[in-house]
Amino acid sequence: MTDVKPVLRLEDIVKTFPGVRALDGVSFSVFPGEVHALMGENGAGKSTLMKVLGGIYQPDGGAIFMEDQQVVMAGPLEAKAKGVMFIHQELSLAAELSVAENIYLGELPRKSFGRVDWAKLTEQTDAILKKLNVSFDAKTRVGDLSIANQQMVEIARALTVDAKAVIFDEPTASLTDAEKVVLFDVIADLKRDGVGIIYISHRMEEIFKITDRISVLRDGQYQGTVNTADSTEESITQMMIGRKLDLSRNASHHELGDVALEVRGLSCGKLYQDINFEVRRGEVVGFYGLVGAGRTEIAETLFGLREPSAGQILLEGEEVRIHSPADAISRGISLVPEDRKGQGLVLGMNCRDNMTLPQVDDLKAGPFVAEGAEVAIFDQYRDRLDIRTPGWRAQAGNLSGGNQQKIVIGKWLSMHPNLLIVDEPTRGIDVGSKSEIHKLLRELAAQGYAVMVISSEMPEVLHVSDRIIAMYSGRVMRTFTSEEVTEDSLIKAISGLSDDKAA
Amino acid sequence: MSDMSQNASNLREGMMASMSKQQIGRVLAKQGILIAFAVFMIAFAIASPKFLSVDNVFSVVRSSAIIGVMALGVTFVVISGNLDLSVGSMMSFSTIVVLDLHDKLGPALAIPAMFAMTMCLGAFIGFLVGYLRLNSLIVTLGMLSAIHGLTLTYSGGQNMDIADKEGTWFSVFGQGTALGIPVPILIFLILAALLGMVLAKTPFGRKVYAVGGNGTAATFSGIPRARTVFYCYLISATCVATAGLIQASRSLGSQNTVGQGLELEVLAAVILGGASLLGGSGTVFKTVIGVLILGFIQNGLLLMGLQFYVQFVVTWIIIILAVWLDIAAKRGKLWSPIA
Ligand SMILES: Nc1ncnc2c1ncn2[C@@H]1O[C@H](COP(=O)(O)OP(=O)(O)OP(=O)(O)O)[C@@H](O)[C@H]1O
Numbered sequence: 133m134t135d136v137k138p139v140l141r142l143e144d145i146v147k148t149f150p151g152v153r154a155l156d157g158v159s160f161s162v163f164p165g166e167v168h169a170l171m172g173e174n175g176a177g178k179s180t181l182m183k184v185l186g187g188i189y190q191p192d193g194g195a196i197f198m199e200d201q202q203v204v205m206a207g208p209l210e211a212k213a214k215g216v217m218f219i220h221q222e223l224s225l226a227a228e229l230s231v232a233e234n235i236y237l238g239e240l241p242r243k244s245f246g247r248v249d250w251a252k253l254t255e256q257t258d259a260i261l262k263k264l265n266v267s268f269d270a271k272t273r274v275g276d277l278s279i280a281n282q283q284m285v286e287i288a289r290a291l292t293v294d295a296k297a298v299i300f301d302e303p304t305a306s307l308t309d310a311e312k313v314v315l316f317d318v319i320a321d322l323k324r325d326g327v328g329i330i331y332i333s334h335r336m337e338e339i340f341k342i343t344d345r346i347s348v349l350r351d352g353q354y355q356g357t358v359n360t361a362d363s364t365e366e367s368i369t370q371m372m373i374g375r376k377l378d379l380s381r382n383a384s385h386h387e388l389g390d391v392a393l394e395v396r397g398l399s400c401g402k403l404y405q406d407i408n409f410e411v412r413r414g415e416v417v418g419f420y421g422l423v424g425a426g427r428t429e430i431a432e433t434l435f436g437l438r439e440p441s442a443g444q445i446l447l448e449g450e451e452v453r454i455h456s457p458a459d460a461i462s463r464g465i466s467l468v469p470e471d472r473k474g475q476g477l478v479l480g481m482n483c484r485d486n487m488t489l490p491q492v493d494d495l496k497a498g499p500f501v502a503e504g505a506e507v508a509i510f511d512q513y514r515d516r517l518d519i520r521t522p523g524w525r526a527q528a529g530n531l532s533g534g535n536q537q538k539i540v541i542g543k544w545l546s547m548h549p550n551l552l553i554v555d556e557p558t559r560g561i562d563v564g565s566k567s568e569i570h571k572l573l574r575e576l577a578a579q580g581y582a583v584m585v586i587s588s589e590m591p592e593v594l595h596v597s598d599r600i601i602a603m604y605s606g607r608v609m610r611t612f613t614s615e616e617v618t619e620d621s622l623i624k625a626i627s628g629l630s631d632d633k634a635a
Numbered sequence: 636m637s638d639m640s641q642n643a644s645n646l647r648e649g650m651m652a653s654m655s656k657q658q659i660g661r662v663l664a665k666q667g668i669l670i671a672f673a674v675f676m677i678a679f680a681i682a683s684p685k686f687l688s689v690d691n692v693f694s695v696v697r698s699s700a701i702i703g704v705m706a707l708g709v710t711f712v713v714i715s716g717n718l719d720l721s722v723g724s725m726m727s728f729s730t731i732v733v734l735d736l737h738d739k740l741g742p743a744l745a746i747p748a749m750f751a752m753t754m755c756l757g758a759f760i761g762f763l764v765g766y767l768r769l770n771s772l773i774v775t776l777g778m779l780s781a782i783h784g785l786t787l788t789y790s791g792g793q794n795m796d797i798a799d800k801e802g803t804w805f806s807v808f809g810q811g812t813a814l815g816i817p818v819p820i821l822i823f824l825i826l827a828a829l830l831g832m833v834l835a836k837t838p839f840g841r842k843v844y845a846v847g848g849n850g851t852a853a854t855f856s857g858i859p860r861a862r863t864v865f866y867c868y869l870i871s872a873t874c875v876a877t878a879g880l881i882q883a884s885r886s887l888g889s890q891n892t893v894g895q896g897l898e899l900e901v902l903a904a905v906i907l908g909g910a911s912l913l914g915g916s917g918t919v920f921k922t923v924i925g926v927l928i929l930g931f932i933q934n935g936l937l938l939m940g941l942q943f944y945v946q947f948v949v950t951w952i953i954i955i956l957a958v959w960l961d962i963a964a965k966r967g968k969l970w971s972p973i974a
């Protein structure tokens with residue numbers, strides 16, 4: 133590769149924020165036709181580095197070269213003009229506009245007198261969407277799409293120009309396995325066309341499947357670049373976190389307690405029908421299925437955000453109606469929602485206030501909020517979840533994606549719920565913290581919590597659950613115990629192929 | 636900075652090294668309003684020796700008290716992510732009502748009756764915006780003229796005057812002094828301290844920020860969004876009633892249009908103080924600063940011999956500058972193609 137010019141070369145990039153040295157002399161190169169993984173713990177500086185490349189941040193030091201010419205990325209438009217495309221970790225779409233408008237925003241095809249050529253726009257967009265094999269069309273309003281589908285729009289946007297380099301910042305964090313396959317095909321196409329690709333992900337199996345080389349950051353510092361073929365998960369993890377990881381499942385076979393939650397014949401219009409299950413104290417029940425299978429909607433019903441159209445919810449054997457989240461919270465239910473930015477956090481608020489928000493009424497000293505108690509809670513969960521922040525005063529919006537997720541988890545753990553529902557709990561969380569969170573979920577169960585885990589990641593569900601409920605299109609297809617479940621049977625069940633609905 | 640996390644201790648050194656230019660720029664941008672205020676005060680003090688005299692300062696603060704009291708309430712509404720354009724005409728309503736009832740019921744009953752009626756208006760707006768989720772701009776713009784009509788109907792279009800202007804203790808709220816400080820200033824400062832604490836220190840205040848910052852996330856945290864917005868409008872109406880009381884007590888007689896146009900000055904003061912119109916940010920203290928800036932600028936222009944009407948133009952220019960400075964500080968540039 134040495135005789136080929138790198139499409140992108142970074143030299144000694146430095147970037148600081150108040151209180152944080154996010155990048156501290158990072159250098160690496162990407163060659164044409166190479167898929168280059170960028171790895172590191174939450175807050176290591178990956179997204180920041182990519183934003184420097186994409187012209188969103190200006191570096192405090194260092195230089196960027198494209199094909200050995202030094203360039204300055206003054207802004208995102210300039211980066212785009214130079215052929216650097218960027219798929220953001222945090223979605224940046226206009227919810228009110230259509231898919232087509234979002235994809236071609238700023239460069240809609242025109243007719244005479246500057247009128248938008250809608251026919252052409254739709255046609256161009258549908259061509260791209262077809263390549264991505266998605267289920268929506270050009271005219272769909274983006275706000276109506278699931279997070280996963282919004283992610284696909286974001287990806288489609290990067291395919292509209294002849295890119296020299298494409299940056300994927302955790303593109304698969306919210307994609308299902310089927311969508312991932314499509315994405316990897318797209319990446320393979322780009323690779324064939326000689327595009328340089330930077331790929332950020334916390335998922336090892338993807339990294340080993342599609343990347344050629346891996347660069348690692350730790351606390352903003354460049355740790356080195358290795359060939360993927362010469363590395364193992366352990367060696368990469370070691371580079372990332374500087375220690376070995378304990379991945380064993382502590383299969384604590386504790387006694388199960390009483391039934392904490394029972395759901396009988398629960399239906400909600402077209403979203404899901406006739407759902408029956410129970411969750412015991414001390415048990416982790418995994419919900420696995422494709423996006424749109426109705427799992428999130430069940431969680432939202434239990435949390436008082438949706439009215440069921442039929443059926444019963446029983447907590448501790450007693451039938452209840454849950455009218456609002458406040459209601460759910462007072463009954464000891466916690467929900468870690470799937471969309472941390474939209475539903476989980478007030479981004480402009482500091483970390484501490486975000487974490488204690490659901491219990492602010494209970495943390496009082498006289499008429500005032502007991503700030504000391506709040507700081508104590510924050511500190512406790514910062515340590516327990518290893519949240520990287522310059523302090524509780526930092527705005528939640530300025531934390532790295534994974535650390536934001538941890539704030540949301542801490543917020544709901546600190547409520548000490550009877551029933552903890554987590555929807556995609558480890559989206560965007562690094563390997564080290566992920567195994568910590570899995571361990572934590574198991575621990576909570578051992579302490580007598582009832583836990584529901586909704587996840588689109590098979591290894592996750594397999595790893596943490598005592599029982600797995602497989603859903604397809606609003607229905608429970610099958611319930612597996614952790615002893616009997618196999619990957620094949622699970623895949624079959626969630627694709628609607630399972631014919632034995634027993635158990 | 637003593638409470639930084641252990642985790643970040645290695646990052647801290649990095650920060651110290653870069654405390655330089657960037658940091659100073661950031662402080663400048665963040666405190667831009669205060670700095671501009673200071674520069675402005677010094678310039679005027681040099682231009683006109685009377686400007687910083689005790690008398691003049693008192694007179695500015697006193698004449699700002701009415702705007703100030705209303706701005707305190709509007710601060711809550713703006714932080715909750717909404718607008719209140721009805722405060723000017725609502726203040727006219729309070730003034731007229733309390734003056735009318737003064738002679739009919741006597742001041743001791745007139746005041747609580749007026750507060751109750753004004754708060755009903757606030758509750759109505761709060762219901763429409765909070766519970767029915769109607770757009771606050773439309774609702775309060777509509778209420779601006781609806782309340783004006785209500786006031787005219789109530790008064791039959793007549794000016795309202797107190798019969799016995801000499802013999803009523805009612806004048807104390809607008810004209811009295813306590814501890815050598817004019818009562819309107821005292822009311823303003825006490826209310827500011829009180830509401831400042833409510834906003835910064837109580838669970839309710841926290842909810843206001845949460846609802847304005849991200850209503851969906853607030854809902855997902857079990858915070859009653861509708862009720863929080865409702866209370867903000869109730870607080871706003873209470874402040875308006877207080878302002879109406881001061882106004883009525885000061886003049887002991889009033890036209891139906893006494894509060895006309897004040898809604899924009901109030902909003903200007905709140906924005907000048909740095910509250911974002913998108914909701915989720917701002918403080919009572921900053922609003923007080925915004926009120927004072929506005930008051931001193933208008934006073935300074937008068938002292939310099941400019942016509943009263945020039946104020947309207949200047950106020951508008953100040954608002955635009957303030958908003959510009961605000962977003963420029965956020966994006967770190969005076970102009971940028973992206974937000
Ligand atoms: N705009 C900002 N203001 C202040 N600090 C910031 C800002 N953006 C990022 N940071 C800080 O910079 C550090 C690196 O963040 P970055 O988002 O690059 O991490 P990351 O490697 O992408 O992590 P993740 O895997 O969680 O996405 C973090 O400590 C973060 O808090």
Ligand SMILES: [Mg+2]
Nearest residue numbers: 179221532533
């Ligand atoms: Mg990131």
